[in-house]
Amino acid sequence: MRARDGLQHRENIIEACVIQARQPLTLPRMPVFANTLCRVRQGEKRLQWEDREMRAGPGHLILMPAGRELGISNLPGRHGHYSADAVTVPLPIMRGFSARYSQLILSSRSVSTTDLCVPLDTHTAQAWDQLLAAIHANAHPALRTHYAEAVLLSLCLSGHAGPLLTGRNDPLCERVQQLVMGSPERDWTVASIAHCLNLGESTLRRQLANEGDSFRNILEGVRLATALQLLQTTSRPVGEVAGACGYASASRFAVRFRARYGLSPRALRAAI
Structure with a gap:
């Protein structure tokens, strides 16, 4: 998908876009309607959620769960730019993942965290790079889903997928x-x-x-x-x-x- 086209919503297809800024930008109330994963390339992202503030740079993966309203600040880095990749994972794909790995999800909840900015380990970083490559190559939706599930699975195994897998009950x-x-x-x-x-x-x-x-x-x-x-x-x-x-x-x-x-x-x- 070309970056200039933006992130178009298609219910069963994983898409990506690039968010950029030349000046500090703060959005105090940003609703999240689809589960989104984000990784900063340059600069820093700050998230405010309830009474917590979290910070993320290139070494983190940011989880933005559907149904939340977050305060977000995009801050340019030393070279004067902010840049980040954002990937949305539609609800049907999240439900499919939850059903397929239900036992693993249950067993991992004992060590699950509620952080929205999680450190990228080797396996999650590799899966993320493969997911972005598949999207940019306009790969078949099934391949995109496969690589997205690899990212989710890696997050789950490290105890970091909790915020994305919590039901909204609406x-x-x-x-x-x-x-x-x-x-x-x-x-x-x-x-x-x-x-x-x-x-x-x-x-x-x-x-x-x-x-x-x-x-x-x-x-x-x-x-x-x-x-x-x-x-x-x-x-x-x-x-x-x-x-x-x-x-x-x-x-x-x-x-x-x-x-x-x-x-x-x-x-x-x-x-x-």
């Missing part, structure tokens, strides 16, 4: 998110989502409310997260990004983006 939220992520530009409504999920509108609203969420919150969260990714990984104009994420008005998009991330789309671009 399957309906996940299903709605997956639908919107596939086509964030679509004019989604409660009715259209309910139809796709074979649910009644009132049932959809009620079950999301029981999970502490709402259709409107999920829709905007996914759209803004997609916009953040496109602004960071492509050169598409801000107005085009707004349209690709379902916003008919670029100015309204900018207002919502600033409210969510604390800076405007143009300020974000200026830091990259």
Whole structure:
């Protein structure tokens, strides 16, 4: 996949992109909708989660579990740049891995950690390099899955995979998110989502409310997260990004983006 194309969501295919910055960039509230693995090439990444702060450089693998909202800072290194590879592992692939290695996962939990920035050992680093090579070579999805599972397996054996394997207990939220992520530009409504999920509108609203969420919150969260990714990984104009994420008005998009991330789309671009 070409880096300029950004990280496109395809439910059963593992993708990668490169995140770059020329200036320090802090995003205090970044929702994570798909399990993501990240390795810094240059600079440092800092994560704030609950009351913890974690730091990672090139010698770490960063785990960003789906369903979390993290504070993230990307800090350029001594050469004036920040650069990192990010790989998303879709939910169906995570579930397949969990089912295939359930006994190993259970046995490894006695030594499992909750760190999101874990040191890269030799086996995990080799598996990571093979995974990136397969993605960049546009390898068959089955091969990508194979190498991604090698990374997960290595993390599991070292007791570091715990944060990625913890259930979120909100399957309906996940299903709605997956639908919107596939086509964030679509004019989604409660009715259209309910139809796709074979649910009644009132049932959809009620079950999301029981999970502490709402259709409107999920829709905007996914759209803004997609916009953040496109602004960071492509050169598409801000107005085009707004349209690709379902916003008919670029100015309204900018207002919502600033409210969510604390800076405007143009300020974000200026830091990259």
